[in-house]
Amino acid sequence: MKTTKTIFSDGNHKWVAIVRDPEKPNYLIDTNEYLVTHGGQGILVDPGGAEVFPAVFSALSSEFDPSALAAIFASHQDPDICSSLALWLEFNPKMRCYVSWLWASFIPHFGGTADTFITMPDEGTDISLAGLILRAVPAHYLHSSGNFNLYDKVAKVLFSGDVGAALLPPGEDGLFVENFDAHIRHAEGFHKRWMGSNEAKRRWCERVAQMDIDMLCPQHGAIYQGADVQRFINWFDELQVGIVSA
Numbered sequence: 001m002k003t004t005k006t007i008f009s010d011g012n013h014k015w016v017a018i019v020r021d022p023e024k025p026n027y028l029i030d031t032n033e034y035l036v037t038h039g040g041q042g043i044l045v046d047p048g049g050a051e052v053f054p055a056v057f058s059a060l061s062s063e064f065d066p067s068a069l070a071a072i073f074a075s076h077q078d079p080d081i082c083s084s085l086a087l088w089l090e091f092n093p094k095m096r097c098y099v100s101w102l103w104a105s106f107i108p109h110f111g112g113t114a115d116t117f118i119t120m121p122d123e124g125t126d127i128s129l130a131g132l133i134l135r136a137v138p139a140h141y142l143h144s145s146g147n148f149n150l151y152d153k154v155a156k157v158l159f160s161g162d163v164g165a166a167l168l169p170p171g172e173d174g175l176f177v178e179n180f181d182a183h184i185r186h187a188e189g190f191h192k193r194w195m196g197s198n199e200a201k202r203r204w205c206e207r208v209a210q211m212d213i214d215m216l217c218p219q220h221g222a223i224y225q226g227a228d229v230q231r232f233i234n235w236f237d238e239l240q241v242g243i244v245s246a
Helices: 050-061 085-091 185-194 198-209 227-238
Strands: 003-010 013-019 033-038 041-045 069-073 096-100 117-120 125-129 132-138 148-152 157-161 215-218
Touching (some): 013 215, 033 132, 041 125, 050 085, 069 125, 132 198, 198 227, 215 227
Parallel strands (some): 041 069, 096 117, 157 215
Antiparallel strands (some): 003 013, 013 033, 033 041, 125 132, 132 148, 148 157
16 A cells, blocks of 8 residues: 655645555556645646556545545646546546646547546646645657646645656655655656656756655655755756667
């Protein structure tokens, strides 16, 4: 079963990370799901694949009433992002799913109807959660051609999707990055192969460097906090991506 870790809390405003299932089969990539709550409502960020739905649902239920989930935020189209969509909608058909317009006719193969999806334009959009404004930030061509991060300027949290992801070996899978230099080697291969454009990477680094961020939260691996946020941006800016030696 996955566990929940509250990474930000201020009154009725929370960010909860849903992480690390010791019973997960080794052939599946490990994923981080995030729950944002405010004013009694919640939005689930990259809810994960169908195979992890029981573990995510059980962990989330220990923190929050799933019937009060207003929406899902899907950063992009991959199965580890939202192939559990039909299962969440079966429990709560009123949930809506925010997704890039580019994937609006692909993701419904996982579930939902025409009324389920709220499409996001390439330039991003604001998402209201009980009055809290979250910002969908463009991260196109960084793993996916239609890709978004989610920024909470009140909590100073950026959910960065696959940007910042690391494939952590057993024994080095803490929730937060504790030693940047030791950690980043687990992110290097992932970013070189799964990020498709140096130009898109440069634009993302310029955009994100202007934002006030305390925690950069990827979908895989550990969370960067404090000075490690800018350290990661600088490292990523220097990395050459989208090249395969073949």
